[in-house]
Amino acid sequence: MKCPKCNQEIGKQTICNFCKIDINLYKRIKQISKKMYNQGLEQAQYRDLSGAIESLQRSLFFDKRNIQARNLLGLVYYEVGQIGLALKHWVLSSNFQKENNEALTYIQTIQNDKKTLERKNEAIKKYNQALQSLQQKSEDIAYIQLKSVVGLHPQFVEAHTLLALCSIMNHEPERALESIEKVLSIDANHPLALRYYQYLQPNKIRPAIIEKSNIKNQTPKRQYSRQLYQQSKQKNRYSWNAFSSIGLFITGAICMLAVVYILIIPNKVNQLKHEISQLQQKVEQEQQMTNQKIADYQNQVDQLQKENSDLKQVNQTLETEQRRLDETQKVQQITLLLQQNKIEEAAPLIYALNDSWLSTEQQQMRQKWIQDIYPKAAKTFYDQGIRAYNQGRNDATQYEKALYLFEQSLAYAKDQYFSDDALYFTGVIHEIGQDLQKAIEVYERLLEEYPSTNQKYNAQKRLNRLKQS
Known part of the structure; x- marks a missing residue:
């Protein structure tokens, strides 16, 4: 006799001397x-x-x-x-x-059979996708995916069972029963399919469950049948009363909760963790992009500020040159007017010249004009003022013209022999125009600035009269 394990001769011994087995x-x-x-x-x-x-x-x-x-x-x-x-x-x-x-x-x-193998592999992939859809509580999408799975792989019992669960969750009992029938046609005693059947049909006779102890006593015809009706006189019949129905319903609910707890919740937690990680990465990326944009904007601001400063400097230089050019044009215009002996037109331009924008030579020329032209301009304005003053006796509007001309004369020269008369007639015109306070101020100024004026008596007399009135 040989040892069944090591194939060594052991005779009639019950324990092998080589491998020591019983x-x-x-x-x-x-x-x-x-x-x-x-x-x-x-x-x-x-x-x-x-x-x-x-x-x-x-x-x-x-x-x-x-x-x-x-x-x-x-x-x-x-x-x-x-x-x-x-x-x-x-x-x-x-x-x-x-x-x-x-x-x-x-x-x-x-x-x-590569085509069949590829088709079934594709069915398994879609089945996994359907599981993910269920975990995300997308029963409608899962149902569509599972329909595609059973189309590719009609013998896939787990897909049919999950399809029945989707139909139950979508409140479609007829479709669920179709899937359960398909499962039981492949596996007559599939426990989960039988639970679903009893849940959907609590008041009907469910398919018979074949007990392993009675397999030898069952005929093939009865084994294949999933629609055997309960016989009241049969020794091994099953009594499904209301309590059994409730028990099966609770069992099915527990199984569904177990599926949710085992498959859906952990994957949902992992999915949320993954989403949180992705969001954190996205926040970090956005922060980096924001910091980079801020740095870029700051560089742009610095560049713009530098360009603005340069432009201001250029603008200031251009303004300086423009003002110098304007003053030079005024000097040229004054020179032309003086050549034409238009002193009354040249004098205001000389007065308006700004020494800050004149060259040294032009400043010296302006000082010479002030010394030579201002007295002549003052005399010209004074003479015109006297004529306008005399005409005012017949035309009152001429007094305003005379007042302007006397003020222009005093603006260009105050130390000429006619300057005190120009100031006196200014006061008289204010008095005629009933601007008495202004007239008083002018008379007082005349007596103060020109104490030896030949108009002293007249000015004092008018001043006393105005103060007494």
Whole structure:
């Protein structure tokens, strides 16, 4: 007899001297694994795929090298749309047994049908997107995505189940029942689909759940049926009263809350953390951009201030040159007027000249004009004023002209022999015009500035009369 593990000759011993295993215990474990495999095989034949998965997983728990159990588990996963898990078990199986292994055929078949594989991979991607949409509470979008998933992969049980949940959340029980029927046609004892069915149809007979202990007593026809009605006289019938309905409803609600707590809330928290991190990065970027803009604006302001200062300096220089040019033009105009002997026109221009904008030569010329032209201009204005004053006896408007001419005469010369007369007649004109206060001021000024004037008597007489009135 050989050891089933190390393949060494052990005779009739119960413990191998080479690998030290208990031969009887080893055989019992192998037998349990085979028994669970047979149970899973029978469940798979009657479309109890959820029960088959559980039995086959237990079989592999006792013997991970059970090639038949692992290959069958891969087939069951493939049937319910879990291609990734199916390939996982087939690859493990092919590693344990590299020859005469059906798993190699399964893998090769999938690899050769690239279009189908791509379509199912696309379905899985969209299924994950639908999960994200549900986590974001976008049931309508998730429903559309799941419809696309089941169109690409009709055997995808989890997609049909999630589609039923979306329909329930969208208050569409008829669509939910269609999805549940599809799930139960693939996996007759899918527990979540049965809960949804009982939640939607609490007052109707739900599909029969096949008990593992009664599998051998069930006929294939009854195993495939999901619409067996409850028999009142049947020994193993199920009694679904109001309390059972409430219990199933609570169970379904708990499952939904579990889905929300396990899938939605953690992802939502992670999503919020990610959004906060992105917002913080965005704030930092905006702050950097703002600081850069402030620096750029400050540079622009500094540049503009410098340009403004330069422009002010240029403008000041231009104004200086313009004023000098204006004064030079005045000097030229004065020279021309003097050549034409128009003293009364030249005198105001000489008076308006600004020494600040004149050259030294022009300043000297202006001083000479003041000495020579001002007395002549004063005499000219005085003579014109006397004529206007005399005409005022017949035309009162001439007094205003005379007043202006006398004031012009005094503006150009106050030390001429006629200056006191010009001031006296100014006071007389104010008195005639009834500006008595102004007349008093002029007479007092005359007596003060010209104490030896020949108009002293007349001025004093008029002043006394005005003060007494």
